[in-house]
Amino acid sequence: MSVPMPLIFILMRFFKKSPVLRLFLIGALLSPALFPVTAQAQLNAIKSESSADTAAAEPDWPADTLGRRTPRYAVQGFIEAIADEDYAKAALYLNLNRKQRKQGEQLAHTLQRLLDHGGKINPYSLINDSYSGNMDDNLGPDLERVGSVSANGETFDLYLEKTTDKAGGPIWLFSSQTVQRIPTEIAQTEPPLADKVMPAVLVKNKWGGVPIGHWIAMLLMALLSYALAWGLIHALQFVLFISWRRAKEEPIAGIIKAFTLPLQLYGALWLFFQFSQRAGISIIVRQKFSVITVIAGLLVFLLLLWRLIDVLGRFLERRMIRYQHQAGLSAVLFLRRGAKLAVIIFGVIGVLSTLGFDVTTGLAALGVGGLALALGAQKTVENFVGSVTLIADQPIRVGDFCKVGDTVGTVETIGMRSTRIRTNDRTVVTIPNGDFSSQRIENYAHRDRIWFHPTFGVRCDTSPDQLRYLLVELRAILYAHPKIDPESARVRLVGIGDSSFNLEVFSYVLTSDFNEFLEVQEDLLLRMMDVVEASGSGLAFPSQTIYLGRDAGKSKEKTQAAEQKVKEWRQAHDLPLPKFSPERIQSLRNTIPYPAENGNS
Structure with a gap:
């Protein structure tokens, strides 16, 4: 069994038996945006294929009175005939030669007995109901397997084969090969188990x-x-x-x-x-x-x-x-x-x-x-795909501070259709996820450190030794500060402007908290301003600005002190330009107290 x-x-x-269903599933589940054809072309394709299938299915022959045009209804007609105990009609569903026609009723009855005693037929819904039969079962175009039976200790399959009537229409019958394997007589067998255990009245009285x-x-x-x-x-x-x-x-x-x-x-x-x-x-x-x-x-x-x-x-x-x-x-x-x-x-x-x-x-x-x-619903589908992209890729999360296009703010919600961002003005910007996922997203929440990069423009009358003093002392602040990454720290004279010498400061503050960065930046700027003042120079004014005031000039004492300091470094061969030695950097590390006591930076 x-x-x-x-x-x-x-x-x-x-x-397999419903090509239109496949078209429906593809058309309903996939967005037309995925295919390089127009909607009208897709509609015409569906209509043409549906009409082609209908035209192919329309028969040019009259209906068979016994319903044998398809394998399913041929099997169903045979079962109904033996249920009515009309074995003459049941024999018409067998492909009999001239010699077998006289035994047709007996063969139909024998086939019923074989099916009752351990045989089986596929459920009707699994038997092909087209005129041509199942073309993908590797049995050829004119054969259809519908079940199996056992006779005299041998099990064999039941096949239908397609024949044609006088009008040229298909007629499906139990194949001649199957009929030949049905014995004309079978050994007398015991009653089925169901008949043995049931009262005789339930066996004699029939229904259907x-x-x-x-x-x-x-x-x-x-x-x-x-x-x-x-x-x-x-x-x-x-x-x-x-x-x-x-x-x-x-x-x-x-x-x-x-x-x-x-x-x-x-x-x-x-x-x-x-x-x-x-x-049984x-x-x-x-x-x-x-x-x-x-x-x-x-x-x-x-x-x-x-x-x-x-x-x-x-x-x-x-x-x-x-x-x-x-x-x-x-x-x-x-x-x-x-x-x-x-x-x-x-x-x-x-x-x-x-x-x-x-x-x-x-x-x-x-x-x-x-x-x-x-x-x-193309836009809706696009937004849904965008939301899936945001969830899978996770460029942002709720609570992240980011920049999307021209919008800067904190992500409040990521929904299935749109994402809401709370800006610094406390307004809420709603961006459809389809547009959101296609824009450039800059997420500040993923920073491991923050860039500190001011540029100081000092007066044009600053002497070269004063510039050397500034370069040394400003670098010393970066190396000495505990919140600055020493590997990235540098201060360079990057250019001579219209009204200033430009000193570029470049370093990373060791924090990802923006509020803490602002505190460190404030401390560094104040310390660097003290260094600029101690050098005897000062910050330059833009050349476009007319400055009305009496210029006190440079401080002679501070200028001399700065120049004397550089002279001492030269004499001691200790001028740390163009770069600090690793030993000096190590000696300066964490020598600045931060945060400073009493708020003095």
């Missing part, structure tokens, strides 16, 4: 061509199958929790719990299939229940997806809350709702298709409507 066809195969078969007891047995076997599957799965779960320590931890415990009920139901379906086949339940009853079995299998698969979506969603939701990631939390909630909606839509389509409803026409209309909706 074989296991029922896997659910994955059910889904593949379902999609089948003993009433078979219908009752199917219901009892369904209950028994579920009870056994429940016990087996819970026993397995108990053993798993005892033997595996991590089975009680999240998210593993949630995943195990999500699988419990679907495995329970799928196990019940498998046991139900096995019991009904081994108990009539193929007529089993085929009636096959539709329910396929729908139940599809719903079990969708239930598993639903529960896994819940488990994964709750796990990610807790992580987002733990890290206070509001944008990520919004994305998780949105995607979870979208995934559940997709499961519901897929389930409805699958159930309707299994029940025999033609969903291709409605799906074609929905595909065009979905494409039009995608065009109208």
